[in-house]
Amino acid sequence: MTLLYLGLLSALICLLGAILYTDTKHFLISTTALRLRAQAKPVIERWFATGPGLPAPLAPPSPPSPGLPPAPPSESRQPSSGPVEQLTEDTAVSLSQALTSRDTTALVIDNQGHILATGRRLPEEPPAAPPDPQRINRALAGENEITYIDIANGQRTLVVLIPLRRTPTDPRILGVVQLNTPLATIDQILWRQRLLIGAGIIVAVLLGALGGLWITGSALAPLKRMIATCKRIAAGDLSQRVNLPRHYDEVGQLAAAFDDMVAHLEKAFAAQRRFVAAAAHELRTPLTAIKGSLEVLLRGSLDDKAAATKLIQGMYREVTRLNRLAEQLLSLTRLDTPVLIHKEKVNLAQFLNTVVQEAKLMAQERVITLNPGYPIVLEADPDSLKQVFYNLIDNAIRHTREGGKIEIGWGKKHASVEIWVADDGEGIPPTDLPHIFEPFYRGDRSRSRRRGGAGLGLSLAKGIVEAHGGTISVESSLGKGTCFRIRLPISDPERG
Amino acid sequence: MRLEHSQSSSKIGARILIIEDESTIAELLRTGLTYEGFRVSVVSGGEEGLECADKEDFDLVILDLMLPDIDGFEICRRLRLRGNDIPIIMLTARREIPDRIKGLNMGADDYVTKPFSFEELVARIRAVLRRRGSAAEPTQLSAADITLDLEAHEAYKGGKPLELTPTEFALLELFLRHPRRVFTRETLLNRIWGLDYEGDRNVVDVHISNLRRKLGDRERRLIRTIYGIGYSFRPD
Incomplete structure (x- = not known):
């Protein structure tokens, strides 16, 4: 991933460098060519207009050379000559010399392609490239903008061809001026440019790589943390959390959602473990009684009929309790499968x-x-609803004295019906009240199992009511009694 | 709750107070321990238990930890606080090590977890009583001219040592603990050979016969055969 990104980055930078470099190169060469043309144009025009007698205004006057007097014959011979009509060797020499300077050498070529004159007189003036007949012919045919690069005396040289016309619209072309200027300076600039761009690319890629690593590293760090956390959780430790500081980016949100999910799972697992542990404990007590009784019987008490009968009766009670416990556990697990609730129309009064x-x-x-x-008609599963009321009534019976009163009634509340089971028994302590629907929960007062029940009845009732889309609540005051209220939605309010 | 005393056939049986609210377990302990020769009282609540332990002279308390009113640890603590050093065996479904340690630190002599083996419970009761030097649990059993040294696992008749196998020793110990009681072959098998013994039932007769030979009981006067039922030890 990081490598792909780096490759893309360096390719882009290289492309950019290449574009920059070629553009600079073109710009430099075309400006030079343009300058040459621009400088040559007035010289050529003046030469046509006034003849070759005038001093060359193009470049600062070359220092007078002792060996070669500056164009002595032509200048002296035609000081007041008129406009140039014909391209002769003399006129060509004066033109070429006028166009030649320290960085430019001019060749004048006639319309046959022969060199009439070369303006180079001093050794420091650059050498000229040999004319290229094909391009000369094209220039003679009227092409104005021929510029190319050639080698002159081992130097890269820019060559510009200018056709000689008396006026710009004159179709007659007398010859061609070939201007040569060495590219040494430009090449030097371009070489430096290449060096700079190359170094720039290397630095940019390096910086890009480092920056990329840093950015991807800091972006991936939370993901790596999540992976590590996942592994620890998979190994069985549900208390692990990613615990990223709350960022507002997606990874931070993902980590937070992940932590929430694991927290929920941990809670669910803990509840499951508590449930199983409580169930095992409930199973262990009757099993202990049965096992111990059998042992005592087999160790000799069987011979004493009265004692044996008592023990066997006790075992029967315990087996009944186990059976009831198994039934309730099964009902509780069934509640997780809503398919097993078969709803039908239930006439509440009859039911x-x-x-x-x-x-x-x-x-x-x-x-x-x-x-x-x-009169109210409900959509409910009568069998499981019956279980709810049996459990509530059973609970009420166990927590009232003999002669105690248990009242069952109902009333309509908006789109639901409220059914209550109230008793005038001992009541539930406020500390136990929030827990009584938890499986296997027994308050201090009902901890003794002599009161019967494993502590599943109320949680079973709650589960069934909730499977019907209803709610169950309880209010109780110590010593005065307890009232359970069940709210169930009414299927068809018009009939209610 | 009224105290229920069950007098065993033995005159010297240790008096045991059982504080247990599970009626079935309380009942099996009463029946089983009475049969073993202990004198047993059962109460179902912590307050009652404390009261009984203070008022009457018991040799040992079997204490359930989960009680409706006071929890077993608290009962144990209060008994010790009052200077009552009666031997206590805790009986509980809590099997975690910290609970055991807590129980023993509270001054319990032993800790038995449910589900327990009754045989083990009896052995632990006897061990605790012996360790505490209780007169109710002798280290020697004697009847007629037979003496069993339970600690050294040695038997004497008329002062002369007897060469007994462990099975014969166990049979003789059972007989000496319960003189005159009639044991069926099944009871003897279950008690001496174990509840899961599935072998030949005649082993009882074979071992009784060997024991009689070693005791010099040719007339079968010490170990009597009760026809159609089993055997009984008659030292008189």
Whole structure:
């Protein structure tokens, strides 16, 4: 990933450098060519207009050379000559000399392609490249803008060809002026440019690599932390968290969401573990009693019929308890599968009447009354709903004295029905109240198992009510009684 | 809750107070320990238990930790605080090491976790009583001219040492602990050979016969055969 990014970066920088370099090169060469043309133009025009007698204004006058007097014959011969009509050797010499300077040498070539004159007189003036006949012909044919690079005396030289016309629109071309200027300075500039761009590329790529590593590193660090955390969690430690400082970027949000998820999982697992531990504990007590009783019987008590009967009765009670516990555990796990709730229309008055009639059979000297409200039809699973009320009534029976009163009634509240099961028993201490729906929870007062029940009845009731989309709540005052309230949605309010 | 005393056939049986609220477990302890020759009282609450332990003279307390009113650790602490150093065996479903340590630090003599083996519980009761030098748990058993040294695991008849196998020694110990009681073959098998013994049931007869030979009991007067039922030890 990082390498790909680096490769892309360096390719881009190289491309940019190359564009910059070629552009500079073109710019430098074309400006030079342009300057040569611009400088040559007035000289040529003046030469046509006034003849070759005038001193060359092009360059600062060359220092007079002792060996060679500056264009002595032509200048002296034609001091007042008129406009040049013909290209002769003499006129050509004066033109070429006028165009030649310290950095430029001019050749004058006639319309046959022969060199008529070369302006180079001093050794420091640059050498001229040999004319290229093809390009000369093109220039003679009227092409104005021929510029190329050639080698003159081993030096790279810029060559500019200018066709000689008396006026710019004159179709007759007398000859061609070839201007030569060495590229040494430009090449030097370009070489330095290359050096600079090269060094720049290396520095930029290095910096880019370092910066890229730093950026990707700091961007990937939280992900690496998450990977490490994931591995530790997979190894079984759910207390691990990524714990990134809350950033507002996506990775920070992901880490926070991840931590939340693991926290939920940890809670769920802990609850599961507590549930299993509590269930195991509930199983262990009756199993201990049964195992111990069997041992005592086999070690000789079986011979004493009265003692043996007592022990066997105890074992029967414990097996009944185990059986009930198994049923309730099964019901609790079934609640996680909503398919097993088969809803049908339930006439509440009829339903509760049946429940109360059956509950009276196990009432053990408690007075159970039904306080009917408006007729209401519910969508519910009657079997599991029956379990809810049996559990609540059973709970009420266990926590009231003999002769205690248990009342069941209902009332309509908006789009739901509220059914209550109230008793005048001992009540639930406020410290236990928030926990009574937790599986296997037993308050101090009901811890003794002689009161029966494993502590699953109420959590089962809660589970069933919630599977019906309802809620269950409890209020209680110590010594006065307890009231459970169940709220269930009414399927068809018009019939309610 | 009224105290229920169960007098065993033995005159010297140790008096044990059981504080346990699980009725089935309380019942099996009462029946089983009574059968073993202890004199057993059962209460189901911590307050009652403290009261009983203070008022009456018990040799040992078996204490359940999960009680409806006071928890077992607290009972143990209060008993020790009052200077009562009666031997205590804690009985609980809490099997974690810290709970055991806490129990022993509170002054308990031993700690048995549920589910427990009844045989082990009896052995631990006897061990605690012996360790505490209780008169109710002798280190020697004697009847007729037979003496068993339980600590040295040696048997004497008329002062002369007897060469007994461990099984024969266990049989003789059982007989001496419960003189006159009639044991069926099944009971003897279960107690001496273990509840999971599945071998030949005639081993009982073979070992009884060997024991009689070593005791010089040719007339079968010491170990009597009760026809159709089993055996009984009659030292008189």
